[in-house]
Amino acid sequence: MDKLRALQYFAHLAESGSFTNTANAFDVPPSSVSRRIADLEALLKQQLLHRSTRQVKLTELGDLYYQQILPALHSLSDAEDLLKQQQHHPSGLLSISAMPSYGELCLTPILSEFSQRYPDIVLDLHFSDQLSNLRRDQIDIAIRGGTAPDERIVAKKLSNNHFVLCASPEYLARNGQPQSPLELNQHPSLRYRSPEKVLPWLYKEQQKWQELHPPIRLISNHGTSLVNAAKSGDGIALLPEWGISQQLAEGSLVRFSVGQDIRVSPAEATGIYLLYQGLKYQIPKVKVAVDFIVSQLMQQPSEYLG
Template sequence: MNKLQAMEVFVQVVDAGGFTRASETLQLPKATVSTLVASLETALAVKLLHRTTRQVSVTADGAAYYERCLRILADVKDAEESLSRTRLSPSGRLRVDAPTGLSNEILVPALPSFFEQYPDIQLELGCSDRPVDLIEEGVDCAVRGGQLADSTLIARRVGLLNFVTCAAPSYLERFGTPTHPRDLERHRCINYFSSKTGKIYNWDYARDGERIEMTLPGMVALNDSNAYLTAGLAGLGIIMMTDVQLDNHGGNGSRLVRVLDDWITDPLPIHVVYPQNRHLSAKVRVFVEWVADLMASHPQMRLRPLANAPALPLELTA
């Protein structure tokens, strides 16, 4: 038995909560994963896992051994990287998850610069507005925004998203232009709902110390930022979108027009997150630094003083 491999497999089984998910993540046959863990238990003369037909849970001895394995594997990884070129030229598969809108508008257009610096990394970028479980789905790190609900993740705040209210010229010609947030109650507004909870997000505005928060009726509600933008461009109604999207998709007024420009919403903080019980490998580290530099150089996403941040309209929360 390769004990280091067995330890890696055991850690992955605990992280994934089962042999099937662990085998998929490790790209090993399920029988091999099971055999390695059983061999480890035999060598240690200790039961590490409780197995039932429905789930796998860790024993008290297994939990203690799991923590030791994490430290040992991290030390081994550090030793390997310190004696190789990995720190200077990280390589291998890197699985990242990011919201659809942020990926399309910011991350993907900038990827050529990332690969110029790190040509040996094979990036798998999952783009969706669905919150993912990093451990269960084998994701190394994720770009998220809003208030992070998962306290088990390590988060680095890297930027801000600012929102504006706008509509297609065809809509404004037909229904008029709102001059106050309360006017939206008489307009056709396109709502955004959480793909996790199904809750429709409120519309929030502030000006001169006055704050307004509303739940608006709408003809349509969407939970994908690309579809949301498309609905606004089609003249279905008024939308709240990021100023980055507006600049990229009709900021000159030909396709979308800003309204309620003297009212603001609080910016949405953007984080890069990763599990705290995983060793931060060189490839994850350079990606986090690259995202932070990318946001810092973007004129609309630089970190600024932050008030309470609403989560409209992108599903970016943990």
């Protein structure tokens, strides 16, 4: 039995839930996939799959086995990519994951020049706030906000991630500008929802971070909708400077202070980070993309990037 091929079939089957899809992916008959999986189960003396006429599901032991073999399969794939691409110019599919608003406002505008420089690289963009497991999700490069991740991932800081209070000039003229953190509780707020929760508004009192509780007018997981609501005078928003640079410049939004920082996290070292696996930097397509993105986005005006 070709155990590596059997493991590859099993991993794809676990993800697709279909013998037919797996067979098509490897350009073999479904019977070949079924036979390899049966041989693997016989070798392990364990049932890995629940089979039915409609779908295939992992058994509990099958799921455990899948989670254990997946990193090894990805490592083999990475090694093959590395050997193939070391001998060639940058080419192939490049997967980039970025926060939706940052991807739209900061990343996407620079990618046309990148594609002109490297026409043999196919860009595969994913916009999500969800923290990715780069290896599991097969992401080459990710851009995320927050604190630096663990040391297993290379993190290049592109900028600070400074949040500012803002509202439309009409809203402030009509309702007045809050002068202290607690006065924010008297104004409707426009709030951002991360994958985990609605982000809090925090201020410091007697060396401790306290949460503000202004009435909520709108909750959204997309920054553009919050910007538009703030421009329409629906309330006060707490947004990253890079996300409202155009509106601040044209005057449709006004930033203001209440005497101290209002934050969404007590962490000091928050920023925008470019993330990648260290080994992948040796692959030409990843190296040129990392270098290009860092050079372009770190050149943007500091007053807008925090």
